[in-house]
Amino acid sequence: MAIPGIILGVVVLLVLAPVAAAVVYRLVVVRRNSTSVLVRRDGEDSWRHGAVRYSDTDLAFYRLVSVRFGADVRLDRRSLELGPRRQPTGHELDIAESGELIVSFAGRDRRRGIREGELCVGPAELTALLAWVEACSTDQIRSADQFRSADQFRSADRRRR
Template sequence: MAITGIILGVVVLLVLAPVVAAVVYRLVVVRRDSTSVLVKRNGGDAWRHGAVRYSDTDLAFYRLLSVRFGADVRLDRTSLELGPRRQPTGHELDVAESGELIVSFSGHDRRGGIREGEICVGPAELTALLAWVEACSTDQVRSPARRRR
């Protein structure tokens, strides 16, 4: 009976350790070098807490409490389009901070699928996002076949 309990404890530990490590990674490492946001997919009614990171080529979204080590969604920088801004309304006022704005977006993920939704950010974070999108270089916009050698 004692051996069964020890084996069961080891199995539970082996299963839970990676899950706990992934959650701690999200809460500590990802949030340290990222921007906190709320994101909602088109057609969905739930806002997801998370963080975004910008790179030269894409925007990576990490859900706050996911068990994945990598990004949940990556949107290609050259395909990302931001739509009109609006103030939160109705139940959105319960999750949005004072002064935050909601912006619709559309872009291609790594598999070439189109992702559409809304992102809720503060004014400073929106300025950073707009600057990042607008600063996309001409070389990044051109397809590799059209680039001069």
């Protein structure tokens, strides 16, 4: 009878260890290198706590508690559009901190689907987001193939020297 209990314990440990690792990763690593936000998708009433990270090509959203190591949603920088800003109203006042604003957004994800919703962010975070979006130039964003071609060119150039 002890052997099945040990096997069950090992199986539970093998299942729970990656889940716990993913949650700790989100709470420690992602939060440290990102901006905290509240997000509400179009058509939903509830807000989700999370974090966003900016890169050269996209905005990655991570739900605060999730079992995924990667981003839950990535929006292409070139397609991201920010709508009008507004003050929180009604039940939004219960979750928004003093001075935070709500801004609507729309953008394409990696599957080319359109994602729409609202972000609740502080004034400094909104300024950073606006600057990041406005600084985007289609000439600055190159595809992965172009990066590979440039890397191959540099490698070939080094070999010639």
